[in-house]
Amino acid sequence: xxxxxxxxxxxKRLLSGVSDHGKQHLLEVETDLVQxxxxxxxxxxxxxxxxxxxxxxxxxxxxxxxxxLTDYADDDPKMAHLRLLQNEISQHTNEAVTGLQFQDLTSxxxxxxxxxxxxxxxxLSELAIEGDVVPTEGQEEDIVVMLNDIxxxxxxxxSELKDLLRKAVHQKDMDSGEIEMF
Numbered sequence: 001x002x003x004x005x006x007x008x009x010x011x012k013r014l015l016s017g018v019s020d021h022g023k024q025h026l027l028e029v030e031t032d033l034v035q036x037x038x039x040x041x042x043x044x045x046x047x048x049x050x051x052x053x054x055x056x057x058x059x060x061x062x063x064x065x066x067x068x069l070t071d072y073a074d075d076d077p078k079m080a081h082l083r084l085l086q087n088e089i090s091q092h093t094n095e096a097v098t099g100l101q102f103q104d105l106t107s108x109x110x111x112x113x114x115x116x117x118x119x120x121x122x123x124l125s126e127l128a129i130e131g132d133v134v135p136t137e138g139q140e141e142d143i144v145v146m147l148n149d150i151x152x153x154x155x156x157x158x159s160e161l162k163d164l165l166r167k168a169v170h171q172k173d174m175d176s177g178e179i180e181m182f
Contacts, residue, residue, distance in 0.1 A: 019128035030117045037110040044103035055093040062086050119161035
């Protein structure tokens with residue numbers, strides 16, 4: 001086999017290998033992310049239901065305690081302490097529920113990550129298609145021109161994917177009180 005044929009066939013083999021291996025790994029990552037998103041959603045739903053049930057039970061208990069303490073005056077230190085504890089419990093429960101609401105942001109990020117993976121898989125598929133047209137015979141200059149064209153197409157596809165997914169979730173933490181998603 002001549003040097004020129006060897007170069008062309010090696011380039012084809014390289015592009016095909018990168019495409020095939022990359023697509024396979026990305027498919028597995030995509031599957032894992034979709035499963036993670038599902039499990040996260042299920043967990044948050046169960047936690048949310050548990051927090052609301054806990055809050056309802058604590059509120060009912062507090063009402064019973066208030067009935068038992070009717071003999072005490074409203075300004076009694078025990079009543080003030082119980083009211084303080086009631087407010088703390090309510091505040092902590094609300095904070096926990098608010099934290100669970102950020103599952104929506106997490107789901108959006110996971111969905112965008114899956115979209116990026118699909119886009120990258122498509123780019124790799126294109127790499128395999130483009131690699132099939134690399135001449136195994138001909139001048140090295142022809143192969144270089146073909147590789148330059150492949151690079152331009154990959155850059156274009158990458159840029160289009162980047163533009164498609166440019167919007168981001170801007171929430172930095174759950175305590176800031178405002179959400180700027182898009």
